[in-house]
Amino acid sequence: MEKMLRMDESIFEMVSRHPEVVEIMVELGFKDIAKPGMLQTAGRFMTLSKGIKLKKMDLGTVKLAFELKGFEIMK
Numbered sequence: 001m002e003k004m005l006r007m008d009e010s011i012f013e014m015v016s017r018h019p020e021v022v023e024i025m026v027e028l029g030f031k032d033i034a035k036p037g038m039l040q041t042a043g044r045f046m047t048l049s050k051g052i053k054l055k056k057m058d059l060g061t062v063k064l065a066f067e068l069k070g071f072e073i074m075k
Contacts, residue, residue: 003018003070003071003072004071004072004074005018005021005048005066005071005072005073006073006075007048007049007073007074007075008047008049008075009047010043010044010045011025011033011042011043011046011047011048012039012043012044014048015043018071020069021071024065024066024069025051027065028057028061028062028065029055030051030055
């Protein structure tokens, strides 16, 4: 897989490199990321690992959703 994401990088950084991350995250339930200004504010300090804990999501489900879109998630 060519597209790699790290659990501890900010959502803003992820989306800056791979804009399609927003769509995947919205499909997973991170709907707030699509709100205007959210990416530029909370997205700068929110990480994927923090979001998963906050939303009480299953890490395996999140990883699988990204893998199906061609991403690999690193620790």
